[in-house]
Amino acid sequence: MWKTSFAVLALVLVLGGCSSKKDSATDSTSTTGAGGVGSGIDRGAVGPGTQADLVANVGDRVFFELDRSDITQEGRATLGRQAEWLKKYSNVSITIEGHADERGTREYNLALGERRATAVKNYLVANGIPSSRIQTVSFGKERPAVLGSDEASWAQNRRGVTVVGGPSS
Template sequence: MANRKAALVMSVALIAVAGCAKKRPPVLPPAPGESTTAPGTGGETGGQVGTGALPGSAEDFRRSVRSDTVNFALDSYDIDPDARAILDTQAQWLTQYPNVRVTIEGHCDERGTREYNLALGDRRANSAKNYLVARGIDAGRITTISYGKERPQAVGSDEGAYAQNRRAVTVVIS
């Protein structure tokens, strides 16, 4: 009797599993990076329209603004004239796309303690945020985060690497 019961349970389980088998769709979607239209026809491919980025996207932001990165002097979070020019182009783009939200990341070079660099990175991110807000961007659209020295852009212990790592980066939130 136990063998019959076990065989019955196994049969029911096999039937249930067979009923859940996934059937192949009649038309497969294109693999990542493949186009659904012939080259040069101007159709949509991979989130882009033609040769340009989708308007309001992170790629459009990077292509449209002077830079997504503002650099700072040693132990500083002051917005210099070059940073103002960069942030002005970001403010223009953000004004054009009022529903887009961004995060400004504050970064430092490897010198200093972890705590000091987290605080300095926070001041750098907020300095860039405050400039954008002063240019008319709603503060609710901008979040800030400090990574301190934890995410260097350039690896090295020389002034060239340090200068690249002292930055605030504006990232479009998808």
């Protein structure tokens, strides 16, 4: 009896493994981590006005100095390109994610991430993008782009990320 039960279980496992084919049409994550389950936006498509288009042709992030929320010269250049892109795709709404590195308390980094997201939003608004098209969210240190406890990692985590639609999940 146990041999029959074992054989049935083995067959179910084998068949279950065969039917787990990934449907690439429903995979909405991109290499930038900007996908989102339930977002309704295919962030992997490289069509005009998509997250992939923004990343590939404009840049989706700006970086900040330690404990700072002011936009650097390099950041201004990226945000200038983003503003032009957003003018071209006037139906696109965005969310600006504010991030911090792992140092400091959770509360401090959430506040710093919010200041960074707000600085990015304010720059885009000053460059002609209606504030009604821009939301902000702070993730503080909770979503590092790079793992590591060194300056190179921390520098990549001190960022503002522009996400087409809503925040990444």
